[in-house]
Amino acid sequence: MPLDTIWVVAEPAGDSLTTTSLELLTHARTLATTVAAVSWGANADARARVAGEYGASTLYDVGELAGALPGAPVAYALAALAAATPPDAVLVPTSYDGRDVAARLSARLDRPVLTNVSGLSDEGGLVTEHQVFGGTQVVRARFTGDGPAIIVVRAKSFAAEPTGGAPAAIVAAPSGDVGPVGTARIVTSHAEERTGPQLEDATVVVSGGRGLGDAGSYALVEELASLLHGAAGASRAIVVGQTGKTVKPTVYIALGISGATQHMVGMKGAKNIVAINKDPDAPIFQIADLGIVGDVHKILPAVIEAVKTHG
Amino acid sequence: MNVVVCAKQIPDPAAPQSLDAQHNLDRTGKLILDEADTYGVEMALQLVDKAGGGEVTVVSMGSAQDVAGLRTALAMGAAKAVIVSDDSLRGTDALGTAKVLAAVVRRLQPDLVVAATESSDGYTGTTPVQLAELVGLPSITFAKSIEVNGSTVTVQRQTEAGFDEVTAPLPALVTVTAGVVEPRYASFKGIMAAKSKPVEVLSVADLGLEGQVGSAGARQVITEVVTADARQSGEKYVDDGDGAARVVAFLESIKVL
Numbered sequence: 001m002p003l004d005t006i007w008v009v010a011e012p013a014g015d016s017l018t019t020t021s022l023e024l025l026t027h028a029r030t031l032a033t034t035v036a037a038v039s040w041g042a043n044a045d046a047r048a049r050v051a052g053e054y055g056a057s058t059l060y061d062v063g064e065l066a067g068a069l070p071g072a073p074v075a076y077a078l079a080a081l082a083a084a085t086p087p088d089a090v091l092v093p094t095s096y097d098g099r100d101v102a103a104r105l106s107a108r109l110d111r112p113v114l115t116n117v118s119g120l121s122d123e124g125g126l127v128t129e130h131q132v133f134g135g136t137q138v139v140r141a142r143f144t145g146d147g148p149a150i151i152v153v154r155a156k157s158f159a160a161e162p163t164g165g166a167p168a169a170i171v172a173a174p175s176g177d178v179g180p181v182g183t184a185r186i187v188t189s190h191a192e193e194r195t196g197p198q199l200e201d202a203t204v205v206v207s208g209g210r211g212l213g214d215a216g217s218y219a220l221v222e223e224l225a226s227l228l229h230g231a232a233g234a235s236r237a238i239v240v241g242q243t244g245k246t247v248k249p250t251v252y253i254a255l256g257i258s259g260a261t262q263h264m265v266g267m268k269g270a271k272n273i274v275a276i277n278k279d280p281d282a283p284i285f286q287i288a289d290l291g292i293v294g295d296v297h298k299i300l301p302a303v304i305e306a307v308k309t310h311g
Numbered sequence: 312m313n314v315v316v317c318a319k320q321i322p323d324p325a326a327p328q329s330l331d332a333q334h335n336l337d338r339t340g341k342l343i344l345d346e347a348d349t350y351g352v353e354m355a356l357q358l359v360d361k362a363g364g365g366e367v368t369v370v371s372m373g374s375a376q377d378v379a380g381l382r383t384a385l386a387m388g389a390a391k392a393v394i395v396s397d398d399s400l401r402g403t404d405a406l407g408t409a410k411v412l413a414a415v416v417r418r419l420q421p422d423l424v425v426a427a428t429e430s431s432d433g434y435t436g437t438t439p440v441q442l443a444e445l446v447g448l449p450s451i452t453f454a455k456s457i458e459v460n461g462s463t464v465t466v467q468r469q470t471e472a473g474f475d476e477v478t479a480p481l482p483a484l485v486t487v488t489a490g491v492v493e494p495r496y497a498s499f500k501g502i503m504a505a506k507s508k509p510v511e512v513l514s515v516a517d518l519g520l521e522g523q524v525g526s527a528g529a530r531q532v533i534t535e536v537v538t539a540d541a542r543q544s545g546e547k548y549v550d551d552g553d554g555a556a557r558v559v560a561f562l563e564s565i566k567v568l
Contacts, residue, residue, distance in 0.1 A: 096469065103444065107409065113405065115434075131539060142531065185477065187475075204567055289544075292548055310559070
């Protein structure tokens with residue numbers, strides 16, 4: 001018997017919703033009779049159209065946040081909605097704001113939250129799957145007790161497929177006074193210049209880890225990525241694995257990366273993996289199609305030269 | 312300005328890891344300070360320095376049999392540590408951990424709470440913000456930099472596109488990403504001083520949280536642990552000058568070049 005109701009936290013992306021939100025809406029349809037999206041931002045009509053196309057019948061709209069970080073106001077709206085008519089589960093995308101929303105909702109409802117979920121099925125109740133130890137083992141878990149299950153799902157765990165459904169009905173979500181916890185404000189937004197494909201869409205991803213050392217070496221990672229028309233998969237801030245960044249490129253080139261557990265979960269879906277590391281026992285070699293034990297500072301410049309002159 | 316840094320002692324990530332019979336991470340071996348927490352400790356020390364007064368307190372939960380990891384933070388310059396340690400905490404989930412840490416933060420009344428974005432062992436990534444909600448603090452996650460001016464904290468917060476400048480009034484909670492600052496190495500003097508710095512050990516009863524935390528409060532159960540579809544390793548070579556050529560040949564074979 002399917003579940004009754006699942007809500008999906010549907011993050012705005014321009015006039016649409018993020019890809020992970022669409023993946024969650026798609027999967028929620030297979031689990032529950034009724035799927036609703038909970039969203040925020042400008043232009044609710046456009047978001048309701050997209051949410052409907054992916055299977056939501058209702059879009060609970062928190063509205064514009066006037067510069068507030070979404071975590072507190074969206075969690076408060078969800079908690080107020082759940083107090084009236086609790087859903088069986090709330091699915092949340094793994095993202096910068098998604099984890100904030102899930103964490104605040106969890107504390108407010110006094111319900112646990114399961115994160116880093118990469119599989120979700122109904123087996124007489126929801127069963128979540130989590131990859132641990134670099135994806136070598138899968139933990140399966142269930143919620144106990146009453147109240148909604150709060151589940152934070154990694155990107156690319158499910159495919160996003162439209163149903164061609166009608167626009168979701170827009171229902172204004174209660175906003176109310178969030179109080180001191182809602183006082184974090186975005187003052188300005190800065191976009192960093194980016195050339196080449198987005199990390200998530202790139203067919204070639206080149207990543208550099210701690211074994212690479214200084215920032216100068218990181219420029220070489222970016223150079224190789226650019227020469228191969230790919231994306232650089234790690235910087236000091238954006239790292240594959242962290243924040244649930246998941247990539248599935250044709251080839252993933254890991255330079256000086258030992259293979260920490262989050263990192264492995266984020267990239268082991270690559271079709272091919274090339275690893276260069278000076279430590280012959282680095283875990284990354286257990287999953288690499290081609291492993292080179294050696295000094296990345298010598299090999300990387302030589303690879304770049306060879307690719308440049310490649311005819 | 313007084314800053315609390317939430318820190319976790321974890322099994323050395325470089326050592327093999329396993330789950331015990333109760334599906335909890337095996338923590339019986341040597342524990343170290345999570346490297347992810349060294350960034351928060353360093354950032355907190357710098358903020359207190361800049362403010363010209365106050366101290367850094369490290370707050371943790373877990374076994375107090377071995378506090379070498381907390382001593383690492385004290386050796387870096389933190390003034391004292393508080394660890395909540397209790398047999399009844401075995402099996403505590405992220406929300407339960409947040410309840411325990413929140414009880415300590417309420418006692419200490421800091422101006423700022425700093426935590427890592429996620430731990431390197433469990434990487435649940437929700438405990439800090441759950442703590443903020445329980446204490447009633449605004450939170451800013453994924454900080455690339457933190458500045459405090461008077462009673463306002465200003466953070467460069469990582470976003471998909473770049474970063475946002477985000478402000479919040481103190482008291483507040485901020486989570487930091489790796490690389491936010493370069494953690495200092497403890498000096499010999501620091502290591503010696505750390506030995507006599509106070510490490511307060513509290514029980515669940517001390518915090519009045521009996522029955523609310525631990526596996527009884529977790530309300531989630533691991534039903535099974537299965538081996539994932541293994542990804543076969545391919546060929547591994549020790550570079551003897553032909554490493555680059557092998558990489559290029561491989562890229563050609565899969566038609567990336």
